[in-house]
Amino acid sequence: MKLAAIDIGSNAVRLQITRVLEYDKVITFKKLEYVRFPLRLGHDVFSTGRISDYNIDRFFKLMTAYKNLIDLYEIDAFYGCATSAMRESENGNNIIKKVRKKLDLPIQIISGEEEAEMINKVILQGLDNGHYIHIDVGGGSTELNIYENHIKVYSHSFKLGSVRTLEGRDTPDSWKEMRDWVAKYALKKGEKITAVGTGGNINKLFELSRSNSKSKKMSLERLIKTQDVLKNLTFEDRLNKLQLNPDRADVIVPASDIYVAVMRSAKAKNIIVPDVGLKDGINYHMYQTHHPESDKVFVKN
The missing domain is CATH 3.30.420.150 (Exopolyphosphatase. Domain 2)
Structure with a gap:
């Protein structure tokens, strides 16, 4: 099973593609691809309240590149999350809707509580x-x-x-x-x-x-x-x-x-410092969605 997670943060936008390996009740998330691009959407939002046309253009270029990688890896499940900058931007929702429509890339703007909950699933392990x-x-x-x-x-x-x-x-x-x-x-x-x-x-x-x-x-x-x-x-x-x-x-x-x-x-x-983050939480969330019994399984990152 191959998973793809996109984490759209205020400083950087990350893509992680992971293969899930299952052996002897141990679930291993093996990283196949990791890309981090410093788009810094927060610079716009925290200064002006909206994402600039310049960064909207760069965001679409980046999402197009990530979508191409996702397609090339032929992933089985995808989940994308946008956090603080998109949450607070007055044009954030419109940008996400356009990405969904033009690139067929469904991304959710999540709350701080939802963000924490996803990371918690990995931390608790x-x-x-x-x-x-x-x-x-x-x-x-x-x-x-x-x-x-x-x-x-x-x-x-x-x-x-x-x-x-x-x-x-x-x-x-x-x-x-x-x-x-x-x-x-x-x-x-x-x-x-x-x-x-x-x-x-x-x-x-x-x-x-x-x-x-x-x-x-x-x-x-x-x-x-x-x-x-x-x-x-x-x-x-x-x-x-x-x-x-x-x-x-x-x-x-x-x-x-x-x-x-x-x-x-x-x-x-x-x-x-366990070196995990939202991208890992997204992967675990997707795995649990497809395997609800995974609460009983130890996950090794």
């Missing part, structure tokens, strides 16, 4: 019965989820993201709302909490921190040290010395501010 706060930082929004005993007990979506913050479209009230929510729902007397981080920026922060890749865990102290190094480098230094892509070099510090703020508010000393 790797957690035990401990106390966790999941932090998913995108370009336009941050989704927080709290787990206890392998069950999600609280969740909330905040209008804070790497691109939104870079553009100066975040507000002190948004930061306060997020910190207050974390303090209210994440802190339990006498019980430690561990953070779980998803999103391209935390993956890169983990890589730059030179943490133990086998454990996939990074301390808050190491995260802050890595953040300090980045803050003391110019944009050009991040490009040339660290070899970051331009669309990563400018948003990685604003994103790190969100991860650090949540961890401090939750008093979490460590963060697990």
Whole structure:
């Protein structure tokens, strides 16, 4: 079985094509193709409230390229999701309708809660019965989820993201709302909490921190040290010395501010970085749709 997932974010648009392998009750999602293009729709939306004609044209070109890859791989199931930028854009719905009509590519604009739920399905595969706060930082929004005993007990979506913050479209009230929510729902007397981080920026922060890749865990102290190094480098230094892509070099510090703020508010000393995201959640969602019994099967990414 071959699956295709498109994740239309505020910073980048991703396509992942996956083959599902089934052996001895273990489901393996093997990546066949992964393409990430930094379209940065959030730059338009958070500044003007709509996607520009220039980026509409680029979006259609990108969707045409992705549709060609999907057709060439002869996939069995497809699901595309658009998140914060398309949600908030006044012309987002019209753009998605045109893509459906012209390219026969059905894409859904999903809520922050739906976005978090898709990622949760993959995150839960790797957690035990401990106390966790999941932090998913995108370009336009941050989704927080709290787990206890392998069950999600609280969740909330905040209008804070790497691109939104870079553009100066975040507000002190948004930061306060997020910190207050974390303090209210994440802190339990006498019980430690561990953070779980998803999103391209935390993956890169983990890589730059030179943490133990086998454990996939990074301390808050190491995260802050890595953040300090980045803050003391110019944009050009991040490009040339660290070899970051331009669309990563400018948003990685604003994103790190969100991860650090949540961890401090939750008093979490460590963060697990499983290197999964919405695209993986979409794949698992599609697999479950075709195999409802898959809740009973361990999924290995």
